[in-house]
Every structure is written in structure tokens, then in C-alpha cells.
Amino acid sequence: MEPQWDDMKVFLAVARESSLSGAGRVLKMDPATVGRRVARFETALKTSLFVKSPQGYALSAAGDRLLGHAESAELAMRAGEEALTGPSDTLSGQIRIGAPDGCANYILPQVCAAISKDNPDLDIQIVALPRVINLSRREADMAVTVSAPTAGKLLVQKVTDYRLHLAASRYYLRDNEPIEKLDHLRHHRMIGYIPDMIFDRELDYLTDLGVERVSLASNSVSVQIKMLAEGSAVGVVHDFALPAHRALRKVLKDEFSLTRSFYLVRHQGDQRSERLNRFAEALSKGVRVEVERLEGLT
Secondary structure, eight states, X not given: OOOOHHHHHHHHHHHHHSSHHHHHHHHTOOHHHHHHHHHHHHHHHTSOOEEEEXXXXXXXXXXXXXXXXXXXXXXXXXXXXXXXXXOOSSOEEEEEXXXXXXXXXXXXXXHHHHHHHHOTEEEEEXXXXXXXXXXXXXXXXXXXXXXXXXXXXXXXXXXXXXXXXXXXXXXXXXXSOOOOSGXXXXXXXXXXXXXXXXXXXXGOHHHHTTOOOOSEEOSOHHHHHHHHHTTOOEEEEEGGGGGGOTTEEEESTTTOOEEEEEEEEEEGGGGGOXXXXXXXXXXXXXXXXXXXXXXXXX
């Protein structure tokens, strides 16, 4: 029996999800059926593609060698489908974007709403995660990141810089000791990331300030900002988030500011997809314009 493309899709799903149940959710297939399909594929190829354990399915040496070829075949199939449908003035299908939750909450909703309005047949999904999106497992078609990855076969494009400042609510500033220089921060409660859950060095803002204790912490930017808005403490905030929280005020804006960058990261092979190229261009432009607009409001 010759292997079929459908068998390759099952192989890719199990490789990315590391389990039959996870692959079944992706494929909309019963896990037992996924298991039978994997076994059939292995029989056809006369080799074991996975090492099974209580922790799940890990690629064997043979499976690891097959993975790159399977992903290339997947890209070729997608490109073939696009070629058959022909050029179109609008985008269609589904595209999933991964992003850190600051960008996902304050930038992408407006940007994606505008793209969706121009492309009514396109379904856009935003995955907001306080960690790096795993593109190799196809958690997303592309990802916005705060640093440029250096490993893997990826397309990396710098999108824009953005700024951050210290901020606190006007109620906190009214009811607590004045903050007139950076040294005064040691007398104030600080809000920031949970130290051992900072997934990117670019997010370790408070270390640069010499802050040793974080009184209130979360791995979510949105939670941190809501705590700040409650008048709980002082923290570092994206300038683009400030227009959504009118009670927040910048603190020591002339003494302390940070500049960080957003990057758009894609699979290298996806550059052959006109559809994804067009979406990436619209997304990058939209993010640049929206960051500039929101920072201008502060």
C-alpha cells in the first residue's frame, strides 16, 4: 500500500501535538482513528515514526527525518490550492496569529478588524499567550514577537518600535509619597512580571531599574495594567495601552523610558504563499500605523 497525502497530514498533526488526542482535535477525528492511521502509515513506510510513552508521542529518528519533507509537501499542497483558485482581490480561508498578550489586547483587535472588513471571506484568529508561540508545531501561521528568533527556518521581519514608561493611577499618586526621582521607587510597591515566568529577556523591565521585589505580579500584561488602574502600585506600561486606561499617568517620563520592537515571524516556506504574503503585509502596516496612532494619544 502506497502512502497517501492524508496519511502525511495525520503524521504532521501527531508530530506537532505530541498526542493522538491533540491531533484528533486538529483533524476533527477520533483519537483511536488517528492511532490506526499512524500505524497504517508506519506499516506502509516499514518504519516506526514515533516513540510512544506515557508522556505522549515523540518523533523517532526516522520521523524526525521525515518531518521536513512532510512540511514541504504541506506547503506545496497549499500553494497548489492557491494556484487553482487563481488571484483574488480579497483574502479568504483561515489565518491564525500568535502574539504576546500586550499586542494581542491593545493592537491586534483594531488591526485585524480592519483587515476583516476588507476581506469578508477571511477568518482571523488571534492566539494571545504569555510565552513564545511555537510555529514549528503550527500553533499559528505567523507570530508577533518582541525579539527576533535566531534559530529555525523562519522569515523574520521587524515591524515597528514601541515605547514604555513607568506609570501609576492618579489615585495612587495622590495618596502616596511623591515620586520625583528613580531612587524614590524603593518606597513604593511595584507591579511586574512573575520573575521566573518572564519568557523573553526584552520583557525584564524591572531588572533594569534595580527593583528587587515585585509586590504584585502576573505573567499577563493585561492583568498588570488592571492592577495599576486599581491604584495598587507603580509599574512599566506600554505607551500604546495608556489611552485605554485614562486613570493612568506616566511617572518620571523624562528620567526613564524603554524602547522595544515587534517582529513578524513566519515559516520560511510560507513566502511562496501569495495569500500569506498579502496578509503579512497588511498586518505589518496595520500594526505600525496603530502603534503610532495610540502613542500619539499619550
